[in-house]
Amino acid sequence: MSVARTFAGALVGLFLIAGTTDRAAAEANYPTRPITLIVPFAAGGPTDIVARTISQHMAGTLGQPVVIENIAGTGGTIATIRAKRSTPDGYTIIIGHLGTHAAAVAVYPNLAYDPSSDFEPIGMVAGTPVLILARKDFPANDLVAFASYVKANRARMAHAGMGSVSYSFCIFLNHLIGATPEFTAFNGTGPAMKALLAGQVDYMCDQIVTAVPQVKATAIKAYAIGTTERSPALPDVPTSEEAGLPQFRGSAWNALFAPKGTPKPIVEQLNSALSKALDDDRTRKELVALGSVLPEGDARSPRALADLVKREIARWSGILQPLAR
Numbered sequence: 248m249s250v251a252r253t254f255a256g257a258l259v260g261l262f263l264i265a266g267t268t269d270r271a272a273a274e275a276n277y278p279t280r281p282i283t284l285i286v287p288f289a290a291g292g293p294t295d296i297v298a299r300t301i302s303q304h305m306a307g308t309l310g311q312p313v314v315i316e317n318i319a320g321t322g323g324t325i326a327t328i329r330a331k332r333s334t335p336d337g338y339t340i341i342i343g344h345l346g347t348h349a350a351a352v353a354v355y356p357n358l359a360y361d362p363s364s365d366f367e368p369i370g371m372v373a374g375t376p377v378l379i380l381a382r383k384d385f386p387a388n389d390l391v392a393f394a395s396y397v398k399a400n401r402a403r404m405a406h407a408g409m410g411s412v413s414y415s416f417c418i419f420l421n422h423l424i425g426a427t428p429e430f431t432a433f434n435g436t437g438p439a440m441k442a443l444l445a446g447q448v449d450y451m452c453d454q455i456v457t458a459v460p461q462v463k464a465t466a467i468k469a470y471a472i473g474t475t476e477r478s479p480a481l482p483d484v485p486t487s488e489e490a491g492l493p494q495f496r497g498s499a500w501n502a503l504f505a506p507k508g509t510p511k512p513i514v515e516q517l518n519s520a521l522s523k524a525l526d527d528d529r530t531r532k533e534l535v536a537l538g539s540v541l542p543e544g545d546a547r548s549p550r551a552l553a554d555l556v557k558r559e560i561a562r563w564s565g566i567l568q569p570l571a572r
């Protein structure tokens with residue numbers, strides 16, 4: 248072997264060692280600057296509220312600001328693509344949900360990401376039951392009357408883009424009750440809720456987090472919640488079974504993900520900061536008051552989240568793909 252080749256080989260070796268040492272140092276010191284938490288919907292919606300609530304406590308644990316960046320559009324998929332393409336160094340993470348990380352697979356045939364292989368699951372943040380809601384003066388006082396009204400009349404249904412939670416649950420609802428509404432898309436259910444409050448749309452299927460204050464203030468109607476038990480946050484709202492539509496069953500969820508390739512120690516650090524936030528009295532109280540169901544024990548692990556994503560992709564593909572045909 249020539250001296251030149253031996254020298255070049257040694258130089259490459261040195262660069263590799265230096266690269267590995269730099270990476271190890273970056274992981275050991277993480278985080279040294281603010282972390283961006285992408286919210287794939289408009290401000291004021293359930294994803295945004297849940298993200299802002301946990302990020303405050305996580306920032307304290309991590310010793311760096313956790314900066315929320317709302318990137319809305321196309322049912323949350325634009326932001327999720329952005330998160331997938333971010334540098335996997337722990338400084339950009341996303342709060343995904345049942346829509347972005349499961350239902351979107353069923354409604355976008357050319358989705359530019361695979362929720363189960365393009366991300367490192369960090370952990371589940373909260374289960375968020377879904378309610379069937381209508382504007383305050385909608386001419387139906389219970390779910391049976393609502394179903395027969397929207398079947399007979401072309402009502403205006405709000406949603407947060409194809410594949411979002413509000414879209415997926417209401418597509419399922421429309422199928423169950425035989426409704427063919429006029430669809431109005433928003434960048435999130437924050438703005439959709441404003442339109443519902445203003446009477447510009449008739450109904451939507453939204454996560455409990457944004458519904459609680461409005462239902463309590465009787466500013467909107469809530470016909471049913473899609474869980475087997477009533478929510479302690481809204482004890483007067485019947486379950487879908489009690490209201491006469493037991494097939495409308497399911498709950499949404501929100502969870503943190505990092506781009507694929509984010510080092511395991513960093514994912515573990517983020518998971519631990521999330522878990523501490525979920526154990527914090529004030530954070531818990533705020534989330535529970537809004538009807539969130541907090542994960543406990545193993546349900547907080549990255550593995551449990553990876554399994555949930557796989558199960559939900561299968562479930563929502565089974566529900567939505569036949570309806571899209």
Ligand code: MLT
Nearest residue numbers: 292294411412413435436
């Ligand atoms: C939001 O935060 O606006 C909602 O999660 C959107 C949705 O998926 O319905």
